[in-house]
Amino acid sequence: MRLFFSGIRKLIRRPATWVTFGLLVGLLVLIVVAVGATANSNLGGPGGSGRGTAAKELVTFPGAYDRMLTFITGLGGLFAMVYGAAIAGSEWSWGTLKSAVARGESRVRYMLVSFASISLMIGIGVVVAFGISIVAAIVGAHLAGVSTSGLGDTSTLSHLPERLLKGWFAVAEEAGLGFTIATLARSQLAGIGAGIAFYFGESFASIFLPDIVKYMPFSVANAALATGSGSGFSGGAATVSLPADQALVLVALWLVGSLLITALFSDRVEITG
Amino acid sequence: MSGTDGLALATRGLRKNYGSRRALNGLDLSVPTGVVYGFLGPNGAGKTTTMRVLTGLVHSDGGTVELLGKPFKRGDRRRLFEVGALVESPTFYPFLSGRANLRELAAAGAPVPAGRIDELLDLMGLADRAGDKVQNYSMGMKQRLGIAGALLNDPKLLLLDEPANGLDPAGIVAMRDTLKTLAGLGKTVFISSHLLAEVQVMADVVGIIAAGKLVREGPLKELLSLEGVVRVRVRPSLVDAAIKTLAPLAKAEPLAETDRDEGWLSVHLAPDRAEDVNQMLAGAGIFASGLESSADLEMLFLDLTGGNGSPDGEGTFVGLTGPIDGQDGGTPAGKGAAA
Numbered sequence: 025m026r027l028f029f030s031g032i033r034k035l036i037r038r039p040a041t042w043v044t045f046g047l048l049v050g051l052l053v054l055i056v057v058a059v060g061a062t063a064n065s066n067l068g069g070p071g072g073s074g075r076g077t078a079a080k081e082l083v084t085f086p087g088a089y090d091r092m093l094t095f096i097t098g099l100g101g102l103f104a105m106v107y108g109a110a111i112a113g114s115e116w117s118w119g120t121l122k123s124a125v126a127r128g129e130s131r132v133r134y135m136l137v138s139f140a141s142i143s144l145m146i147g148i149g150v151v152v153a154f155g156i157s158i159v160a161a162i163v164g165a166h167l168a169g170v171s172t173s174g175l176g177d178t179s180t181l182s183h184l185p186e187r188l189l190k191g192w193f194a195v196a197e198e199a200g201l202g203f204t205i206a207t208l209a210r211s212q213l214a215g216i217g218a219g220i221a222f223y224f225g226e227s228f229a230s231i232f233l234p235d236i237v238k239y240m241p242f243s244v245a246n247a248a249l250a251t252g253s254g255s256g257f258s259g260g261a262a263t264v265s266l267p268a269d270q271a272l273v274l275v276a277l278w279l280v281g282s283l284l285i286t287a288l289f290s291d292r293v294e295i296t297g
Numbered sequence: 298m299s300g301t302d303g304l305a306l307a308t309r310g311l312r313k314n315y316g317s318r319r320a321l322n323g324l325d326l327s328v329p330t331g332v333v334y335g336f337l338g339p340n341g342a343g344k345t346t347t348m349r350v351l352t353g354l355v356h357s358d359g360g361t362v363e364l365l366g367k368p369f370k371r372g373d374r375r376r377l378f379e380v381g382a383l384v385e386s387p388t389f390y391p392f393l394s395g396r397a398n399l400r401e402l403a404a405a406g407a408p409v410p411a412g413r414i415d416e417l418l419d420l421m422g423l424a425d426r427a428g429d430k431v432q433n434y435s436m437g438m439k440q441r442l443g444i445a446g447a448l449l450n451d452p453k454l455l456l457l458d459e460p461a462n463g464l465d466p467a468g469i470v471a472m473r474d475t476l477k478t479l480a481g482l483g484k485t486v487f488i489s490s491h492l493l494a495e496v497q498v499m500a501d502v503v504g505i506i507a508a509g510k511l512v513r514e515g516p517l518k519e520l521l522s523l524e525g526v527v528r529v530r531v532r533p534s535l536v537d538a539a540i541k542t543l544a545p546l547a548k549a550e551p552l553a554e555t556d557r558d559e560g561w562l563s564v565h566l567a568p569d570r571a572e573d574v575n576q577m578l579a580g581a582g583i584f585a586s587g588l589e590s591s592a593d594l595e596m597l598f599l600d601l602t603g604g605n606g607s608p609d610g611e612g613t614f615v616g617l618t619g620p621i622d623g624q625d626g627g628t629p630a631g632k633g634a635a636a
Contacts, residue, residue, distance in 0.1 A: 030404030038392055119388030123446065126352040126384055127406030128377030134405060295354040 031141025044107045053160040060164025083164035085174030092157035097191045104195045105202035105219045112203040113212030131290040147192045194245035197279040204282040241278045247271035305330040305485035311360035320346040322509035333480045335500030336489040343509040344489045352382045378407035381452030387443025391432035407450040417445040436463030455486045473499045497594040507602040521592035522567035530587030533560040542581040568592045
């Protein structure tokens with residue numbers, strides 16, 4: 025447990041933690057408030073009134089709960105992947121893994137416990153970001169002149185813990201992917217770069233290969249949370265999605281697979297430099 | 298492993314290849330308990346690879362390692378609980394303070410007693426700056442923090458790679474005293490270093506490696522006495538007579554005229570036998586006008602290694618010995634001499 029708590033302490037003090045979280049929350053608040061503020065402005069041109077309706081829908085409860093969560097798991101998934109890559113990569117770039125191994129620490133345990141710490145931070149981040157996004161959506165609703173009477177919808181609220189749990193799981197899977205890529209690259213920058221390329225590559229490939237891309241990590245993460253209400257925020261998503269239950273199983277497989285590769289690689293690789 | 302009783306560290310036939318490059322070629326080290334052991338070798342000779350193998354960072358291709366009397370194989374990470382190591386440069390989280398870095402390092406591997414971190418920060422003279430972020434530390438401070446990290450679990454065997462790197466003269470003296478004190482307490486200190494003068498004043502035993510193999514190992518005093526030189530100056534007309542007189546003292550190739558015109562002769566002899574040289578010459582009616590003796594590790598090192606690493610190693614600094622064509626600089630040593 026001391027290794028786990030050490031991982032948490034390091035992450036709390038790490039600037040990357042706060043920068044990643046700040047960027048996600050900042051973008052989210054900015055977009056939601058801006059959408060609310062402009063929902064009633066004169067949207068000229070073809071489809072202008074339709075865009076106004078969509079904008080109001082974004083901040084209308086109880087649907088706003090799902091939309092905010094989709095935003096967090098969509099763009100947040102990319103951020104989580106970069107975050108996971110940054111943490112894993114720095115263990116190699118800074119040589120801190122080397123110091124731990126030279127003290128007799130197990131390589132596999134060290135890497136997996138590091139990921140467990142990241143997962144916990146992500147879980148906390150998802151919940152806090154979700155809370156902030158709901159406040160932003162309420163502000164947006166007021167600015168758009170939309171009623172917030174749906175805020176207390178009991179049916180939606182009763183499913184919220186389960187939805188948040190799935191969201192955490194999906195984002196953790198994406199972070200796990202970044203963590204593994206950076207471990208294989210043994211570099212922070214290479215891990216982040218490859219992760220971003222993977223994210224946009226998957227999004228781009230979904231245009232041509234939707235039947236394959238729907239099984240890919242970002243697509244399954246988005247599909248695991250899909251409710252059918254639709255949203256415009258989930259980046260990296262395939263146009264064709266798997267059913268949520270099936271997607272959840274694939275999320276688990278991607279996560280376990282990533283961590284297995286990390287464990288095997290860490291155990292066998294020679295730590296030099 | 299045979300013949301390793303009483304040794305804190307022993308390797309037998311240690312081999313390691315990086316692709317087609319052979320880094321270790323049957324290395325046999327025998328490090329007695331409770332000594333400061335200087336591990337020397339030119340660039341690319343295999344010192345860092347040895348340190349990596351000894352700390353489980355890389356896996357050998359063959360041979361055996363014993364740490365503190367027990368075999369150290371792949372997966373025997375708990376053997377390292379009694380070992381402290383600083384391999385290559387010290388590594389830290391730059392965004393954490395010195396104290397926090399030690400605390401997080403202590404969370405890995407063997408448990409560390411409460412209060413140990415503050416004790417080490419005091420010992421390394423870092424207590425006042427322990428709360429500062431490591432990214433603001435100087436190289437010497439990072440080095441001291443790295444040594445503190447190696448001492449966290451009060452190890453019985455300490456493996457240090459270039460521990461004097463970045464330290465100021467006072468820091469080097471303090472480090473030397475600390476390591477000698479640790480050895481006095483029965484701990485074994487294994488130092489890989491390029492600083493021959495530093496090793497000469499600190500080490501009890503040295504091992505010299507070249508091209509991945511041990512070329513000489515033993516107590517420093519013994520090695521230096523074998524490699525010592527006594528230089529004597531006689532009248533130039535008596536050089537031949539002096540050579541004949543000193544021949545009985547000679548070993549295989551001990552006697553050399555270093556400067557016939559000036560009458561200087563060199564005898565490969567333990568430095569404390571300068572008196573014998575003088576006595577023999579006087580007995581033959583030849584009186585020395587100059588007598589000096591010396592023994593230094595640099596000479597021994599260059600003798601044994603030729604100043605080179607392994608044939609396909611990383612090479613070494615060639616140096617300038619004369620003017621470069623068209624410039625006032627110099628030509629690379631060796632090349633210039635050959636030309």
